[in-house]
Amino acid sequence: MVENEELQQEDGGPDRLEGRIIADRYRIANVVSAGANTVIAEAVDIEQDQPVTVKVVRPELAESAEFKRAFRRQAEVATALRHPNVASVFGWGDTELDGEPTVFWVVEYLSGGSLRDLFDRGLLLEPSQALVVGLEACRALDAAHQRGIVHTELTPSKLVFGDDSRLRVVDFGMAALIGIEAWGDPATVATHVARYASPEQALGMTVDAKTDVYALSLCLIEAVTGSVPFAGDSTVSTLAARIGKLMPVSADLGSLASVLERAGRPEAEDRYTAAEFGQALVQAAEALPRPEPFLLMEASLFAVALREKATLDELPDTPEAGADTETDEETPEPEPETDESVQDGAPEDEPLEDESSEDESADDGASETDTEIEIESPGESDSESDPEEAAVGAIVGASDLLGSDDAEPDADSVSDSEGPGESDSEDADADAGDSAGAIPLLLLTDIADAPTGAVQVADGGASTTASSGSTEEPIPTQEMPAEMVAAAAVATVGSVTETDVVDPTPSGIIYDDEDNGKPWGKILLLALVILVCLGALGYAGWLLVRTKSYEVPDLVGVEETVALNEISGNDWIIETEHERSDDVPDIDHIVRTDPAAGVILDEGEIFVVYVSDGPELRTLPELEGLTQEEALGMLTELSLVAIEVPPEFSETVPAGSVISWTVRGDASLTAGAQVLPETTIVLTISKGPEPRPAPALFNLTLDEATAATDGLQLVLERGDDVFSVDVEVGRVVLQVPPPETPVERGGTVTVQLSKGPDMVPIPDLAGMTLPEAEKALDDAGFVINSLLGTTEGTFVAISVGGEEVQPGDLFIRGTGVDLIFL
Template sequence: MRIADRYELGDIIGTGGMSDVYAAKDTMLGRNVAVKMLKVDMARDENFRERFRQEAKNSARLNHPNIVAVYDTGSQLVDDIDVPFIVMERLMGRNLRDILRADGPLPPPEAAAMMIPVTRALQSSHDAGIIHRDIKPANIMVTNTGEVKVMDFGIARAIDDSTSAMTQTSAVIGTAQYLSPEQARGKPADARSDLYALGCVLYEATTGTPPFEGESPFAVAYQHVQEDPEPPSERIAYSLSPNEAVNVDAVILTAMAKHPADRYQTATEMGSDLALLERGSVTNAARTYLAAAESDYGATPDATSVSGTAVRGGPPVRREPVPRGGAGAGAAAGAAGAGAAGAGAAGAGAAGAGAAGVAGSRRAGSSGASAGSTRYADHRRANSKNDSGWMKWVAALLGLVLLGATGWFAYSYFSGENDDPAKVQENMIAVPDVAGKPRQDAQSELEGLGFRVVISDEPHPEVPRGNVIATNPVAGSQLAAGTLVTLNVSSGRELTDVPDITSLTAQEAAEALEEAGLELNEDIHREHSDSAPDGVIISQHPAAGSQISKGSKVTVTVSDGRAKVKVPNLVGLDVDQATATLASLNLESTVSRVDSDRPDGEVLAVAGSGSEVDSGTTVELRVSNNMLMKMPEITRMTPTEADKLLREAGWTGRLVAGPTVSTGALVDVGQIGHQEVEAGELIRKDQTVGYNLWEFDPAKLNPMNN
């Protein structure tokens, strides 16, 4: 298929909820490109078309070596539907998701080195006023040449278009495992939201698992808002020194702070710490963390050192007002508890530290210390000499108080602030049954009733893509206005990676596809192949590595082996004509020159003429060399006359005189009386010809002697 009279589409090399990506050839410039096209069923919706155009517009504003380049954009009529497309740089390599699946987690220095180019790309994007909003391993590509590229600005938003209708929705956009707390709440995202997502990606790159996992996207989003991640150093498989653990935890948990003000404020700032982490130096986040931790344990920060480097104070610790709801409240409360009870209250701080380690070090240092890695917690606790039983009781009591406070904040956030039971009962609204309805209709209906709506995409084998599967809470639930309701929307069948089934037989391919949740299309195409044996798959669609819905069918082309060709009868043709004819039939040729009186180059015979052979077989042509001629009659000629006659016939040999022959006729003297080769016989043109001359013998005159 050719679009825009320029781009020749090939196999699908990637697919997502909204679009497919094709390998393509720019016929005008002769270069390989990737063409991203909105899916036809999505193109019927103006909202999706507008979002796709916005992606092209945002991507066109970016020009950075670590961001996939966009070359062109346009639209193509497909089934009378105007389908937009984007022409992009074609990348050859693997994305980070595939790297982690195949090779496992990366050592922290290697992971940091891979993320540094991502921070450069994000800083360029943020400087251009574009927030990516979907940073995840699948959108980070490592090319075959080692370059790191950030892809897919499909849900990116320009900072300056925050008032547009498309962005003024309470729908949550992004991937649950890498969703910032503010995005999970349906609040506006900024550049620091991308850094939170990058922290989650770095967490997964070093540990092999995302920071939060759950049975549904809603459950994961809830954890991003309310729960602290386990320090990554606790999940890293191999042993880390206390200093290495501090460095890794500090960088990742700073990026993942619940409150945006506690994170790295720019991608450049995070990139600087990643560079320090890569080479094993003390990161700024670690200095801040340890300075705050030592301060709350009662030690002198100036005496603290990491990796042999003295930490002289570090950035001041901000103690900010506790925001309504969210994990920041837990962090502040944990800090207060730790400050009151000293080192003995560290356990209570850990129970509710919402900022998870380093986030707490920026906002309230003690919660950072308590939530940090246990690999070096014991080392720090050893500095405290004043633990006692009553302090442990205080710590436990503070933990219970903090737990109750955290629960109250969560309840107040999700249920509203109306404390009057009568008013709450009066304002209760029943959740309508919107199962099966299109997403937009269901969302509008729920928002019209006063609910806040979160969209959670889930695969479903039966519910059409874009339609609602169910709500959470379920239909019929009585909720207060402003309560968060999750719309579980079908993304179609569950996606799976297409395995490589080339070089397999159809039976082997069917088994491999079944393991991946796919089916082999029974309509098997067959074609001849010069390289693949008979019965082996030589191509497949979609291509290996593509993502398609489970239950989909994969079409294959199976080799019929080499094509059979009938060897033609080429006798009488010129050798050049004969070899050209064989080449057009995909046959090779070899020429054998043989003696013949036929014209030079004329085909005398064809080996295997009339038989069927494999395509590519070599056929022998026997071709005349025109080295034979018929011997003329040379008797009764002088040798000179005979030589002239022979040479006029193309002969190049020489005449050789033999013994004379007696004759009684004087008129015969000096003439050839006998020739070695009879007239009419074939001779080679370079052959020697013998002859005998007549010699007069008087005895031959006596009739009695005759």
């Protein structure tokens, strides 16, 4: 990862990036596009001297620290995703665009253009061709889905071909990250993206791997028919048209129709998985004709320039050597455009043979799509060529020596280091089209590997082309087993040339009269010489055929390229596997080898190196309902980082337990998803139930008060009843705590009910003196208001409110009375 690097440019926007250098490493050659979200540029990796594609995020999208953290996490995931049909991510980092800080990432350069480029040129695919494209896309999707990665924005522009004609899916992880804000409101999504959206995206629902399957079905239908189902004039109409609708398919799709119909069903659970989609395509292939290759167009002048540079680098610096005869005519040098006719994916040192050639009539000769294997003459072989190429050259040299004098090759017929397919007629170029930069797409799914040791040998056996000098008849390809190649190489090393043949004429010294009777010494000497020669030849033969052994070095923790360079001279068959490891978390470093270090391994045996894709992914556990201590312990054990937000009240989760949790930067991830170590988990802890205000219970009956407290999950207790002049009997007079006082859930509210007024009887005062009457009235609960008469007299009468009352009459306690004493 490259950090804190500034984009070295003047003001002026993305168009001024050309010629600038990012991160002191990536020189921008050409700005391909400047969209609303990213600026895409073709560049050269100065350190590796190879073309790359640099994608810079618009600064307004990368303003927040949360986005940058999510970007780095997605970049790590994308870098670890390795598959032949997934575009490789080489690096990422921080930079500036138009003076504003942002982020960028670097992916492999793919010069073959995208499926969208084909559509824009008015080109469509046959169903069998679309099937092959779909199969390779399914392989990429399946690899990503198995790692929990969903593309979410699969369109024809994301299906890109490399110069090897193999399909790659680009922007895994990044497309979802950059598009997440727009999909928050589907109506704001760009129409060209909405055309390939799934119904669940149109409804704003959670998406999964089945969304990518739906999008791929739309791409394949467009590839054959030229139109996208459900496309409307606006984003809203485009999205609405697919909700609840079956995928429309036509008979033009052949056996693909039923497969694409299921892949594009409106309900996600009814669709294929990516793996099932690929299997269905393989089954559908049985009912389709063999796919014909189609032409890819160079994506830009940058790609054409790279191809021309590669062609010039391959041209020889000096005239070819090694021709056995001199000619009057000068052998023409190959023109650069002839190299462009070589099909990507079939390099000159590893040509491929199309299996379809076996089915064609012999009368037609080699078809224009057949790739024949040619070899150089011994004089043209590079000194650094591998042993198998040297052996093949030795076989041709031996055939020159053993052939007749008439078999010497004509200078005009000697190959000028032409690549595969360059000996074809000019009609092949005409069929390929007149467009500059056109690359014939090889359907790699249908091409078999070249047979081991296959060598092109002319009928005359003297050179790589026919001895008559005619180039009209194709030279047949004959297979030679690897054992015969090796044996012929050894035999050629020890063969005798014409200049080494001994003249059989007897020498005069053998018949000398002085030595004629004593030949045994010379015979013994000759025998000894023969034995020594035989021994030397035997030892030389043993050196050639012996199997060398080497000790396996300790490569654990070593960077992959360094490790492979260290064992490159051991002639082992290297197999590379990728796995995740916490012991070796650095990407592209060796985790382990098989066999392990210290084991003696013969050359030619299989040696497996396991390369790290980074630390092991952690499966997110379910944390809801766990106590805070349990959740923190589980996350620590998984090397995940926990942070807590302010606790919240919860009616269902006990205090101190987890109410909810999310992955910071990606709230869509749930339990069971896989994340990298050090991923941050945000925990929300419960404070328990929220206190509720005590209800107002005054003047309510006991039943009414009970219902009010039960609704708030409070407990009602009844205290002692009290007298009340104002409240009817049986209604609440007092409550504790008072209304609106916070009470914990399950807390108690105490009430006292009214017993009504406190009524007391008038006491009998007959015969009492004033002091005796006062005491009796006070004990009974009455108050003396006035006294008429003398204090020395005796009781005469008692009245309340001016009316005379009799003993036993009931009045409210505290009622005032008037007395008469005479």
